[in-house]
Amino acid sequence: MTDRNWLTAGALCAAxxxxxxxxxxxxxxxxxxxxxxxxxxxxxxxxxxxxxxSFSIEIADTSDEREAGLMFRKDMxxxxxxxxxxxxxxxxxxxxxxxxxxxxxxxxxxxGRIKAIKRGEPESEAIVSPGQPVRFVLELKAGTAAKxxxxxxxxxxxxxxxxxxxxxxx
Numbered sequence: 001m002t003d004r005n006w007l008t009a010g011a012l013c014a015a016x017x018x019x020x021x022x023x024x025x026x027x028x029x030x031x032x033x034x035x036x037x038x039x040x041x042x043x044x045x046x047x048x049x050x051x052x053x054s055f056s057i058e059i060a061d062t063s064d065e066r067e068a069g070l071m072f073r074k075d076m077x078x079x080x081x082x083x084x085x086x087x088x089x090x091x092x093x094x095x096x097x098x099x100x101x102x103x104x105x106x107x108x109x110x111x112g113r114i115k116a117i118k119r120g121e122p123e124s125e126a127i128v129s130p131g132q133p134v135r136f137v138l139e140l141k142a143g144t145a146a147k148x149x150x151x152x153x154x155x156x157x158x159x160x161x162x163x164x165x166x167x168x169x170x
Contacts, residue, residue: 032098034072037065037082044083044138044158050149054079055140059160061085069139071098076141084137085160092137094128096120102142106150110135112161114154117145135164 037058046053056079060066066084070076086092089110096103103120107130116130119142138156 032072034070034074035065035068039080040083040158040160042159044081044156044161046148046150047155047157048149048151049154053148053150055081055138057138057158058082059085061160069094069099070101070103072100074100076101078141078144078147081138081140081144083158083160084139085164086135089133089135091133092129094120094137095126096122096124096128099123104140104142104145104150106138106140106145106156107132107134108136108138108156108161109133110165112136112156112158112165114150114152114156116152117150136161 037060039056040059043054044057046055056077058081060069060082061084066086069084070082084092092107094105099120100122102122105118105120105128106114107116107118109115115132115134118128118130120128120139136156144150
């Protein structure tokens with residue numbers, strides 16, 4: 001009988017440890033909750049004709065983070081965004097499935113220059129693509145790009161972009 005109690009206690013402890021481990025994992029799109037990445041300590045700066053505009057950003061630089069992105073996020077500050085960093089320049093396709101807020105998708109080349117700005121409609125499965133290779137995508141609250149005067153050719157500065165372009169820190 002004592003062996004059975006120890007076995008039961010051991011199984012219960014293992015179940016508690018596993019529940020704590022899986023409960024501590026970062027929420028992702030798989031469980032229907034928004035993924036929240038840490039805010040990078042260095043703001044991203046957009047250099048435009050109307051001046052410099054700073055954004056606090058989360059950086060999605062793994063495939064799991066890029067896949068979850070801003071899914072299930074209901075709101076975001078006007079000066080906040082998510083920078084998607086890809087390993088190399090290439091064609092990228094985004095969609096807005098499971099994303100309830102409209103977004104500006106700012107497609108950026110390896111050199112940090114904006115290649116295209118597209119609008120992402122909430123919950124849409126329509127593909128949003130720049131039609132040319134890019135290295136980064138900056139997602140902002142819809143209307144932010146126009147409000148801040150971001151245009152094709154404008155420069156985005158951030159250490160993650162500088163590292164990828166080989167230019168060191170900006």
